[in-house]
Amino acid sequence: MSWFPRDQWYVAAYGSEITHDLFSRTVCGEPVLFWRTRDGVVTAMPDRCVHRRFPLSQPPSRLVDDQVVCGYHGFTYDAGGKCVAVPGQARVPRTARLLPYPVVEQDSFVWVFIGDPAKADAARIPRAPWLVDPGYTTVSGMEPLNARYGLLVDNLLDLSHETYLHGGYIGTPEVASTPITTEVDEDAGIVFVSRHMDDAECPPFYAKSTGLQGRIARWQDIEYTPPCLYKLHSRIAPVGSVPRADGTDPDAFHVEVVYAITPETETSTHDFWAVARDFALGDEEVSAFLADSNRTVVLQDVVALNVLEQVIANEPEGYQELSINIDTGGLAARRMLGRLCGRS
């Protein structure tokens, strides 16, 4: 049993973070070195020299064309991780090679496969097409979280906490008081939680961005694909408006809130967030407002979960919790994660 699901795809970075420069990020306890070759392709390999394990992202390690030169004794690797030169001798040991990680750049993210590379199937990477769709405008960020990833999964699967932790931003009384529907698709490996508030207060996050005044219909449809990708399909509309039979929904504002939950270590997490909207396209003021508000909300969660991590870390194994109706989806997600970690 592992503390995280192995043989899975994880978001390691935004594509925009990886340039023709050395970049390191720890994913599931593994330090990974990234750079973009001159052809624009993202490479991923262990951020440890095979010689004495000096980090290849650490100066004076450097990138020379499409080769990385270790800053300690000069072992030189190509973009595929093969060692092509060592100091003082002509023969490069056959085993001098960094095993590259399968890597896919998709939907603005850089995904890496942590586990047995033979099992990496890029078709299994869940999609978030809005993040690169010209019909949407997206703001995004990433916050470091000093808490185990499971706490962020719990947090995102139960949005009733918006009412308490995010009051004045995205929380209103109706979020906590509206019943949820939960569905678990065992074959697809997806947890759905939906909360349709048909007559709700409009929180500032949506009032200021959409311009809607007064009460609204606010639908939250969560789609979580363990372990990494979480999507909240948020629909904001005048009270009484519903999507049309043909599937169009012209009176509503749609916001796709996407999180990538990537374990860094056993007790820390990369909290990637993105907010894509199908209105006020390209409007810089709305973008700045949504980016600022969402980051504030994410940081409210980060502060709370950092505290919770300390509490849990200092409690004996098997501490008691109490679950109620709002936890139905979170319990389903935990169970799926447990199974992916190799628990029965």
Add this chain to the structure above:
Amino acid sequence: MTAGNRVFRIHWVPGTDRLHAVCHCAAEREFEDPVELWEWLLGHPVGHTS
């Protein structure tokens, strides 16, 4: 929301504190505790006579 072959569905019974669970085998039952609910659903087919 989804149309897979093995889907569990849980509805919060309107106006109550109860959860209505439906297994992919069509067995259904009401619960007041989501932990017990998942034990029953995941115990399929034990006690799932519909």
